Amino acid sequence: MSVPAPNSRQDGRAVDELRPITITRGWSRQAEGSALIEFGDTRVLCTASFTEGVPRWLKGEGTGWVTAEYAMLPRATSERNQRESIKGKIGGRTHEISRLIGRSLRAVIDLDALGENTIVLDCDVLDADGGTRTAAITGAYVALAEAVGWAQRQGILRKDATVLKDSVAAVSVGIIDGTPMLDLPYVEDVKAETDMNVVVTGSGTFVEVQGTAEGAPFDRAELDALLDLALLGTTELARIQAQTLAAHAAGADA
């Protein structure tokens, strides 16, 4: 594994450097929580819809539910994709990512503390340049936190309850020409021999590790190097999430 010079990537980043991350809270004017998140040129609009009640299979259990739906606008990509609504069915990739986002968020929320309420996270990719699923998870956490705060301010949830046990963020890592790199844009993603998405809590434990050999299978040392890089990235993302939420909390106090 040769280590390239720190600035050897096409966009000038070091191999262990995130793209510029921006999180704009409250972007949507109607949702209980929302965040427009940008990982470089990837932009995902995340909204959290809080509704009282739970799906039928949970009724009477005294516990809540969090679920997510991921989608892409047809022209988020360099070539236009047909809408899944027009096709009349949801593709496998969409299903897979929606499920991943839902599991990731459920890992940090106390569903009992949520009571019999449901929060649906919609993550719509407006511009796609790699890492849309990890941006979606990272942004959806902010929207979720905002919706929980809304419900607490509304008195629907107890103000002193710790509904969110931890924060959660995600990043992609991959091996390109033998070098492990952090946060892949599309141009790197298509060249990666191994591609891994890692979902990590604010306290640094794993929620999901999904590594895939796109080309040659990977060995244990490569796996370890990728996990190291991912933890570096999610630590930084957790810091940005906390900062965004703190700024807002300050504002909410005002």
Add this chain to the structure above:
Amino acid sequence: MSVPAPNSRQDGRAVDELRPITITRGWSRQAEGSALIEFGDTRVLCTASFTEGVPRWLKGEGTGWVTAEYAMLPRATSERNQRESIKGKIGGRTHEISRLIGRSLRAVIDLDALGENTIVLDCDVLDADGGTRTAAITGAYVALAEAVGWAQRQGILRKDATVLKDSVAAVSVGIIDGTPMLDLPYVEDVKAETDMNVVVTGSGTFVEVQGTAEGAPFDRAELDALLDLALLGTTELARIQAQTLAAHAAGADA
């Protein structure tokens, strides 16, 4: 028909006044043309995708095609709507609006000058506060003009061809408590006895007139009053469109 004081509307507008209109061109980073258009709190992202070739039924005719797809993000509205991709079918309202947008744009483009090329307009409502279909038409025209310009700069279309014969814009008008009003936000739309969407070219001729009695049927005088208001609005929208496109053309020269 009593005429209220000019500032009698909930948002303080005169009855013949548009909401604040903003058109941000090039919002999408990948499409050949794009515009984020805002009519007050209504926001629609319009992208134009230019592809060579035409649908099968037009092959060999030497003429092009322009079509449109309208959709709403699930949380563009005050309550979350289920995705049409999840339902597995497109609703009647979506179909109806997509067809309206497509017809409106085809009215001002010279399909022969477009050659055997297709432009698909995607109009995705990010925030809905009434008038989403009229905002979509008005924004889609800007995205279309941008895509035509792109194709001319690329040499796909002849630089000296008049592909766009005119501009096109649309606005809603309605009668509320007996008073005709221009550009209805959601709160007025639900109260309107009559609701009309009018699509007008830059030179002031009609492309579509769709008036519907939601409550009591309307008479000829009311119809005339609504058409007068609509022409007032579309004249202003045509001016904003022209200004936006001129600004950009200036930038493109730089």
Add this chain to the structure above:
Amino acid sequence: MSVPAPNSRQDGRAVDELRPITITRGWSRQAEGSALIEFGDTRVLCTASFTEGVPRWLKGEGTGWVTAEYAMLPRATSERNQRESIKGKIGGRTHEISRLIGRSLRAVIDLDALGENTIVLDCDVLDADGGTRTAAITGAYVALAEAVGWAQRQGILRKDATVLKDSVAAVSVGIIDGTPMLDLPYVEDVKAETDMNVVVTGSGTFVEVQGTAEGAPFDRAELDALLDLALLGTTELARIQAQTLAAHAAGADA
């Protein structure tokens, strides 16, 4: 706008003349109301199905519901069309027309007087020669009136209630070679520069005005000429509807 000689149309009609109109009531042997309506060679079978109860979203409101479904037999047209049941989805045109018929009928019925009952109008085109949606609205009104009468005779609705506030009929008008014409058959419809469907109550007020520029946009004078023609046509249609219903009422007394 040149005015052609009154008999200049292919079928010999004057420009302001309807095709021969026939309404056969009670054509269906099972529905609470039905009418086979013919506008020249266009034939639409309209049935009204009366059922007690309302859709879930209206329960407990003390008000009724009227809705419509439009469809075409596969060989109503000169070339066979694939069935929408086989395609597995309803096309945009079908949706659009079904919604138009429903809105038109709801404009003349007092839903409160209907109580918590639902009437579904099915309009199936058996032969299509232009103007199927306007024939459907005109025939559906007759089927609706018959079903209301049935419910009053059954004692489901109060005999003295004015459930139908007015009648409603519709006609198409269009501009062909610069001349406005009334009630277009298919051969004229495909040549029309502007095509308009107008839905009018028995007392002459508008329920829907839907004008579309198929070719060049139209100006205010053309719009006015088309509305004049349409009102001429709907006045005659209202007369035929009333006559048909009166004949039957006489028969029902016998």
Add this chain to the structure above:
Amino acid sequence: MSVPAPNSRQDGRAVDELRPITITRGWSRQAEGSALIEFGDTRVLCTASFTEGVPRWLKGEGTGWVTAEYAMLPRATSERNQRESIKGKIGGRTHEISRLIGRSLRAVIDLDALGENTIVLDCDVLDADGGTRTAAITGAYVALAEAVGWAQRQGILRKDATVLKDSVAAVSVGIIDGTPMLDLPYVEDVKAETDMNVVVTGSGTFVEVQGTAEGAPFDRAELDALLDLALLGTTELARIQAQTLAAHAAGADA
């Protein structure tokens, strides 16, 4: 098996008597062949659409194809049924009957003599009072014969070719209260212990025999009695078909 008096049925028919049969040819104004067939109160509109070319899997085989689609208008029955186009899928019963009609007609047509052409039979039930599938087969044969004649007159098929090898008709029979009866209306159909649909050629051989025990299983003697009755009915139907076609042939000569 007790034999009731010949006039013991609710509608006064003898047990071995068909309902009044009417076949109106050329009912549809656009199809190459059509027939409105009535078995008592059951009415089915059958159209035959002739198109050059065959489905992909038959291309280049030098042989033709005949297929059928059966459907019911929503209010053909005493209670309204939801449209299959709205449900988004074709029910098992519809599929089963469409396939049966197609097989029945293919049994009497020489697909080689048809050349690489396709005839689609659409059988739409306008009023349903039992026996809709057998009426559909019987009427579809007439529409098919008419379409073949049309193609011969057009010179698409050779005038001297025997494209139709025989005629085909169908009837339902059943056992009610132990008595075998011919041509069951709805009121008898629901009471039948055994229900059988029999498709027979003009020369009296079987194309399909579909017997089903709805209540108690049936024995060999009952099966034989039902077949006897069915042959009686199809002989009469074949006579009516021939007469209808002869009348028309005479007219065509004129």
Add this chain to the structure above:
Amino acid sequence: MSVPAPNSRQDGRAVDELRPITITRGWSRQAEGSALIEFGDTRVLCTASFTEGVPRWLKGEGTGWVTAEYAMLPRATSERNQRESIKGKIGGRTHEISRLIGRSLRAVIDLDALGENTIVLDCDVLDADGGTRTAAITGAYVALAEAVGWAQRQGILRKDATVLKDSVAAVSVGIIDGTPMLDLPYVEDVKAETDMNVVVTGSGTFVEVQGTAEGAPFDRAELDALLDLALLGTTELARIQAQTLAAHAAGADA
């Protein structure tokens, strides 16, 4: 009709001889009843799922319900077929066979004795070599009997109730080169001029007779010969079913 020498079939069987029949009970580890049935190389896995409760339309009637679903694994056949789940719709053949199996089983079960319980039979073809629907019926009966026995041992159904009034089995017969033959494998099935599926109770009465002329129509004598052969086959199948169930009953006692 010439009678060939008894061993003239490709697999050496006499014309009135079944293929080797094997029924393996309890093949599935989770269902209340199950049987893997083999008719030569045709293998169908039949499971019976017993659930308390009935479909909505039967609630409160005090009676039970039995239904069936038939399907084929994609590579049960010599060429792979696309999955119906992928196509998004059930084909006509699948529907038709599922309905046939359901009717056949309901003919021998006393739905009142079943109480408000439902048994669903799933018949999945693992290997297809002709006669899959008749194997499915024959195997499904065994699975059904096992599930009824399970419910009686569980005390859900009364131990002394005669829930199954009779057994039921099915076999295919056909005419090949003029000779009626019993139990057709695929190679014979495709050559048959007439193909008939016959469903018969253990006491020898008919539940279903479905005969289809694939080539030339068949006459009464041929029909009779086919029915004779079918009864021969179903008598033998009923014996094998009884033997299988007896063996198990013995085992259950142990």
Add this chain to the structure above:
Amino acid sequence: MSVPAPNSRQDGRAVDELRPITITRGWSRQAEGSALIEFGDTRVLCTASFTEGVPRWLKGEGTGWVTAEYAMLPRATSERNQRESIKGKIGGRTHEISRLIGRSLRAVIDLDALGENTIVLDCDVLDADGGTRTAAITGAYVALAEAVGWAQRQGILRKDATVLKDSVAAVSVGIIDGTPMLDLPYVEDVKAETDMNVVVTGSGTFVEVQGTAEGAPFDRAELDALLDLALLGTTELARIQAQTLAAHAAGADA
């Protein structure tokens, strides 16, 4: 992490012990390759269908394609699941697993050496007791190897080409009550705090690592322990695969 006594699992296995593994080759009579694989009570039928040609998007690239479809029989589980064909759509879990199997197999096949041919792996779960996706991958590899061998014996592929670069197998691991365990049956799967599926080549490198925190997130040490266990399991599975294939190769020679 406490280590329980080796035989502390409900089925008596040590924590690092696989369930009894059985692979029956050639179970299907029609497919080019097939294997019925059993991981304890989990049974999956894997078939490989070899067809000449590739999907459209690969045409002319000189390379082949391998894809997979996973499904479950409705009664593979303790309670019956509705068929996805009946629902009319494929669920997210099915999509996700089908894609995982496809990627896993493509990691070990040389698509160039496959030429323009396609192999479809169908993995149908007949009995489900946990670990169905890992059993499917392990069995599908055997079916794939058999199909490749078939194509080489047929002369479709060169006999001396190394089409399969390595073998591939998969196993599930999880943490239950703090103890990492290998190859979880259903009863353990539902209790696991962390669940991981690991796909490994015969030479011990990773193709996929998919770890999910079902309860508490997991730390690096737990991840390492799970990977150790998984490699233990896949080494044993690779040995069994090789042995199965060798036995057959020997048989093929005979």
